[in-house]
Amino acid sequence: MLVENYTISDFSPHLFWDMKPGSADLVKHQRLIVERVIQRGSRKDFDLLQMVYNRETIRTIIRQIAWLNEKDMVFVHVYFDIPFLEMKCYTKRQSARYC
Secondary structure, eight states, X not given: OOGGGOOGGGSOGGGGTTSOTTOOOTTTTHHHHHHHHHHHOOXXXXXXXXXXXXXXXXXXXXXXXXXXXXXXXXXXXXXXXXXXXXXXXXXXHHHOSOO
């Protein structure tokens, strides 16, 4: 993990609009950062995400994300080779009555 070379300011500011600038910590807020980049980030943000965190860390975090839209879910399934049944967002969607 190359966290020490980057800061939260390197990502697009719109991803963290609800936080004080510079208040997010790349180690402490890993899950939030990965989730926001997958859901709302640009290609630049996605590339930066992969430079900041190693692939296995990202895969582990994606498995824990509770909600992703269908497009994002299929993207991470293909790109990171994560089976649908290992993703919380997929299993949660399957058990919901009205989705």
